[in-house]
Amino acid sequence: MGLAAARGDKDAPAAGDRPASLVRPLVAGLACLAALVVSSLLVGNSAVAAADLAAALVGGGPAAARLVLWQVRLPRVLAALVCGSALAVSGLTLQVALGNDLASPGLMGVNSGAGLAVLVASLVAPGLAGPRLTLAFVGAMGATAVVWLVSRAAGTSRSTLVLVGVAVSSVFSAGIDAIVTVRPDLVADRVSFTLGGLQGASLPQVAVAAPVLAAGLLGVAALSGGLELLPLGDETAAGLGLDVGRWRVLAVCASAGLAAVAVSLAGVIGFVGLVVPNAVRRAWDGGVRGGLALCLVWGPCLLLGCDLLARVLFFPYELPVGLVLSFVGAPFFVWLLARRRRGWRE
């Protein structure tokens, strides 16, 4: 992620101040994001001159350029921004709330739950973004609740959560496959729905998702002061005045809502919510709030970067971004399983 360089960059802080500077990893992330946004807008199947695209952005230029920009590339980039930040922030919130660095909406079956619900929404109310998002949230919440409660009852190991997640998500994936097989018309592209893909996103969909994303982010921000205490352990945090149970439930709800936003836009997209928060935690050790800010910026970086790769790797053929993410994310996940637990909680 290129964030590791920031690890050594510590200003001499006054006691009680933030122990490290957020500025450098944030600025680096924003610069990276800007570069990726520009390249994503410039690169594509149809050869359109950069000058025409720039003109199209302000409403001028040839009709072909306007079409490519406003119907294809811009929605895709905006969807990547929304999904990337939603998934990364969702993952980190879940990890802190559950005290488990393996927690992520993808591994826990939250995304599959939301995906199944999105399909159900397409059956019930085809083409409507509102019900789609609402049901995605219900699905995400349901999956989170099942995985959390079962893994809490089953044991103490951090990987129990993942195992229960595997079981739960295979049920949801089977449901998704069943529906898609019987009603193939529901999804434009089966692979990009089940693996996650950005090509189906449209501006109206993004316009519905963005305010929900903003609400979810505001919710997480409001909870973040209390989330900082959770790494100290429940009893210590409670002694400091945190309503631990309430905070945990609210954080899990916010996390599920953010995952639902992403799934409603880009299908069952995996690994962003696992890779980015863990990379951020390794690079940044100054607390939950700084970590959330970094996830907000670096999440879309990963998603846009992988999407760009998916588009140019076998040009002119496009891969769903979920495929590239799996190639990047799965080895990271294996490495995460192999190493000793480390993080904001012992």
Added chain:
Amino acid sequence: MSGNGAGVPKASDTLGPDAFGTGIAATGLACGYGEKVVLRADLLALSRGMVTGILGRNGCGKSTLLRSLAGLVPCQGEVLLGGSGLRGLGHQERARRVAFLPQSLAVPDMTVATLVSHGRYARMGRSKVMGAADREAVVAALATVGMGDLADRRMAELSGGQRQLAYLAMVVAQDAPMLLLDEPGTYLDLEHQVRLAALLRRLAAAGRGVVVSTHDVAAAFSACDRLVLLGEGRVLGEGAPEVLAAQPALVRRCLGVAVAPLDVPGAVHRYVAVG
């Protein structure tokens, strides 16, 4: 239990209305988990300006009592924190009146200063951003426990004793008049235990009420102003250490051992446990 009676000279000097005004008072207390009552106490008063030790065998309810008084586990009966009923207080209002440090502490991946700043949680506004007063309190708390020079060290780099002191700085920064510490000396070597005892004395001298649970009998009798002896599911005795030490049958009933004064110049403890 009407423990602060006339027969307990040292305690009665400092107790009195203060315990009900700014300390902790509990009446008709029955605490435990679910249906199972671990400990009952008819009347218990813990006041400011002194170190109170809660003594008893393993499983006698020391931790449960502290958790109940801190409002972390529900209990029957009434608990007054600084004169207000515990049940009517919100989480942060409660944390401004009583600080609680559990026995087992995590080793979070953060610096000592960050850990101590978390003590300010209930004192900060809704945004939970530290102001100048919070920073001052953090610096002062670090100085109080003598960890000012380790503020930027990470918790994982510290020894067990230093970590305990860092957590203690965190609850000191909480600025609550009452501190409830569950077995704070458990993982400490003798040097750190002595340091801890001196620190608790300083906090009490500065007007806070310090309540520690422990099963280190000799240390408790030597360092506390007042002791509460738990056993058989209730409070069996309370009073100043010298008063209780003179009742070997009672002490033995609660702890399985008696105590005897130790008259050795320079000894770490003034009492020794005798079988």
